[in-house]
Amino acid sequence: TALCYAELASTVGGCGGAYGYAYAGLGEFIAWLIGWNLILEYGVATSTVAIGWSGYIKDMLAIFSIHLPHVLTAGPFEGGICDLPAVFIILLTSVVLASGIHHSARMNRIIVIAKLVAIVVFVLVAIKHFNLKNWHPFMPFGWHGVAAGAGLIFFAYIGFDAVATAAEETINPQRNLPIAIIGSLTVCTLLYMLVSGMITGMAPYTQLNVDSPVSEVLLQYGESFAAGIVAMGAIAGLTSVTLVMYYGLTRILLAMSRDGLLPHVFSEINPKTQIPTRVVWGTGIIIAIIAGFTPIGVAAEMVNIGTLAAFAIVCIGVVFLRVRQPGLTRPFKVPFSPYVPIMGAMVCLYLMANLSEMTWVRFVIWSAVGLVIYFIYG
Numbered sequence: 001t002a003l004c005y006a007e008l009a010s011t012v013g014g015c016g017g018a019y020g021y022a023y024a025g026l027g028e029f030i031a032w033l034i035g036w037n038l039i040l041e042y043g044v045a046t047s048t049v050a051i052g053w054s055g056y057i058k059d060m061l062a063i064f065s066i067h068l069p070h071v072l073t074a075g076p077f078e079g080g081i082c083d084l085p086a087v088f089i090i091l092l093t094s095v096v097l098a099s100g101i102h103h104s105a106r107m108n109r110i111i112v113i114a115k116l117v118a119i120v121v122f123v124l125v126a127i128k129h130f131n132l133k134n135w136h137p138f139m140p141f142g143w144h145g146v147a148a149g150a151g152l153i154f155f156a157y158i159g160f161d162a163v164a165t166a167a168e169e170t171i172n173p174q175r176n177l178p179i180a181i182i183g184s185l186t187v188c189t190l191l192y193m194l195v196s197g198m199i200t201g202m203a204p205y206t207q208l209n210v211d212s213p214v215s216e217v218l219l220q221y222g223e224s225f226a227a228g229i230v231a232m233g234a235i236a237g238l239t240s241v242t243l244v245m246y247y248g249l250t251r252i253l254l255a256m257s258r259d260g261l262l263p264h265v266f267s268e269i270n271p272k273t274q275i276p277t278r279v280v281w282g283t284g285i286i287i288a289i290i291a292g293f294t295p296i297g298v299a300a301e302m303v304n305i306g307t308l309a310a311f312a313i314v315c316i317g318v319v320f321l322r323v324r325q326p327g328l329t330r331p332f333k334v335p336f337s338p339y340v341p342i343m344g345a346m347v348c349l350y351l352m353a354n355l356s357e358m359t360w361v362r363f364v365i366w367s368a369v370g371l372v373i374y375f376i377y378g
């Protein structure tokens with residue numbers, strides 16, 4: 001899928017990411033379906049990450065013997081009133097995004113360094129407590145469990161989709177976007193494997209179903225200093241992810257509005273900051289409400305099905321665009337096409353099939369609402 005994104009980013013460009021690629025390869029109707037699901041994907045992904053951010057804030061404060069009341073750090077489905085830290089980080093991110101792209105990028109660079117330091121600290125400490133016995137059984141739920149787990153964690157890879165939405169603000173996008181997409185995917189995959197391998201070697205997987213597993217495992221081993229560094233790194237990391245997801249959402253709404261599929265208000269740009277300020281604040285309020293009142297598991301599953309649907313259509317879009325416009329200049333080409341794009345689409349559909357029934361019900365309802373809006377307005 002990343003290779004397909006790289007080809008379309010260098011060929012089609014634009015700020016709509018998968019939405020724009022679907023428009024170019026498969027036409028307006030399919031593009032609408034993808035754009036509508038990308039709105040769900042980015043909006044709920046931002047909320048999901050904010051809920052995780054809240055969990056790490058609680059852990060970091062606990063290290064200093066500061067305990068926030070449960071009613072103010074959990075939604076009504078979890079015995080609280082509202083997850084206020086999750087709401088806070090969304091509103092803070094809104095301020096940063098509304099201030100302009102240069103401020104956002106500078107903040108993001110600092111945060112990336114902080115979270116990489118946290119990962120190094122965690123790995124060095126984890127080696128001391130690693131126990132191979134925790135890897136037995138290695139696949140407790142068999143291949144079905146692997147597929148279900150892959151479908152659930154898939155939204156961790158939305159990052160390269162977000163990179164694609166930054167085409168209009170990228171220097172030499174034909175060259176730099178493919179490098180950024182494939183490079184970020186490679187580095188992140190290796191880091192995900194390293195961290196997940198270490199943490200499942202430190203504690204049985206049954207103990208890791210919490211909002212902030214890394215810092216909690218370190219606290220169990222009495223590594224409070226390392227837990228503090230990791231918690232701060234995780235907070236920094238999740239802040240940057242919130243920033244990037246939120247950014248991607250505003251750019252997709254901007255692209256769909258430009259094409260006339262959404263009201264013009266979504267494409268109005270602040271002349272001073274060159275940012276769609278109304279979109280930033282409008283979506284920020286909705287995302288904050290979702291983060292404050294929704295359990296993390298429900299939010300995560302909703303993200304994944306929208307992501308996988310978008311990824312599958314991007315893969316199919318590469319094949320269609322090659323057939324419909326073979327003479328198009330393609331600075332980057334997917335190797336072994338059409339086999340790689342077809343494989344990408346098939347795997348995405350397979351992972352979708354392994355998601356829960358309730359997730360499919362929510363997906364169908366959301367898509368139905370989107371169809372009504374498209375035929376009435378778009």
